[in-house]
Amino acid sequence: MSTKVCNSCKKIMRFQDTHCKTCGAEYKKVTPKWIVACAVLAALGFGVVVGMDKNRESDKKTVLQPVETNFSSSNVVIEFNECKGRVKAVQSAVVGTQYKSAVLVDTDIAYMARICTNDGSVLITCSASDRKMVTTKSNDCPL
Ligand SMILES: [Zn+2]
DSSP: OOEEEOTTTOOEEETTOSBOTTTOOBOOOOOOHHHHHHHHHHHHHHHHHHHTOOOSGGGHHHHHSOTTSOOOEEEEEOOHHHHHHHHHHHHHHHTTSSOOEEEEEESSSEEEEEEEETTEEEEEEEETTTTEEEEEEESSOOO
8 A cells, every 4th residue: 555745745645645634735756866966967968088188178177176076067079969858857857846956057058957856956058159068067057
């Protein structure tokens, strides 16, 4: 017998109930944090290996950081439309959760979106001209 918890009063509800028997609040499905984390990691993970190449001027800040810190910036060669698709997939995974996301640029030549995570945010930039996806991690969420 599976149960769920009311979003509003935290009382146990029966799984088939759409509204809480105690307070009448409608049950809303909450995306668990780990799903969001997985979606973000899946989008970013493939960039980690390529991101190890840190001899470019834009990566100087990364080099100065302690080794224990996760990569904070990476870029990979990817078709513009595929890049956009990946970013949008991550964004749709966080819709309705506490994780904010925003599209900053959406043009034929560039797509840029910021997605907030547990410990900051990631800025993902897709560029059509050089077919690159650049991900930059920050420690804050300025949305
Ligand atoms: Zn309730």
